[in-house]
Amino acid sequence: MVRVALVVGSVVLLLLAVLWGCQRQLIYLPDTSAVPVGVGAKNVVLATSDGLQLGAWLVPPRGPDSGVAVLMANGNGGNRAGRGPLAQALAAEGLTVLLFDYRGYGGNEGSPSERGLARDVRAAQQYLVEYGVPPERTVYFGESLGAAVVTELATSVEPGGLVLRSPFVDLASVGRAHYPFLPVELLLRDKFLLAEQLAGVKAPVAVVYGSGDSVVPAEQSRAVAEAAPTLKHLVEIPGADHNDAALVHGPEVVAAVVRLVEQL
Secondary structure (H helix, E strand, O other), X not given: OHHXXXXXXXXXXXXXXXXXXXXXXXXXXXXOOOOXXXXXXXEEEEEOOOOOEEEEEEEOOOOOOOOOEEEEEOOOEEOHHHHHHHHHHHHOOOOEEEEEOOOOOOOOOOOOOHHHHHHHHHHXXXXXXXXXOOHHHEEEEEEOHHHHHHHHHHOOOOOOEEEXXXXXXXXXXXXXXXXXXXXXXXXXXXXXXXXXHHOOOOOOXXXXXXXXXXXXXXXXXXXXXXXXXXXXXXXXEOOOOOOOHHHHOOHHHHHHHXXXXXXX
16 A cells, blocks of 8 residues: 555656646747737737847727727737737727737747746837837737736736736636645646736726637626726626637627727
8 A cells, every 4th residue: 555655646746747847838838939910900019028029019099090009918829820800900999009919929039938028019019119108108908818817017017908808816726726726726827916006006997708718708707807906897798608709809899999999
C-alpha cells in the first residue's frame, strides 16, 4: 500500500509540474500568423515599454465623428482579424477604433503573460493619447480575457467608460469551473483579478454576456457586474455562447458601446 501511494503521489506531482510549466500554452491560444491590412483600416505600430513593436489597426470613423475612440482588447485566442467586423460596426457609429494584437499574437514578437499584456494595452492607450484622444474620450472594450486586461489598465488610467464582454471574476474562478479537481489557484502564475480590480474603478461600466456561455459561466459575468461601483448597463444575450456571432460582433454588443458613449 505504501508503494502504491508513492507511485500515485509521484504521478500526481509529475502532472502538477507539467501543468505548472505548460500553463501559459493552455491559457494563451494565439494565431501567430501575420495580419494583413484590414478593410478601411490603417496599419499602425505600437511601442511597448519593454521594447516590442506590436501590430495594430486604426479604424477611422465613418460618417460624423463622435470624437470618441474605442480601445479594443482581445480575448485569449486568434488575432485581431477575427475582431474586424466589430471594429467596422463601431466605426459606422462614428467611433475611432484601435484594435491591436498582444505580444506573441498576429505575428508579434514576444510571449504573452499577464504582465506583458499590461504593457501591451498601455502602449495602445498611449498611442491614442498621441493621436489626440484623451482617456476621458476613450472607451475601453475588453473581450473575455481582454476584459481583465482593460480593467487593470483602468485602475491606473481611468477611461470615459468600460465595456466588458463575457468577463470572468478572475482566472482561477474560470479554471475551477472547468477543472474542479485541480488546485487551480495554487498553480496559476497569471491571476487576472478582474472583479477585485473593478471595485476600485469609478468609470461607468457596461457588462455584456451570453446566458449560454460555455467558456465563462454567465454567473461569473453577473458577479463582475455586481462588483462595478458605477454599473450603467447589464446586457444578457439569451442563449449566446462565448464565440457566437451575437457576442463577437452582434448588434447588442455594438449598442452597449454606443449607449455608454452617449453618456460621455
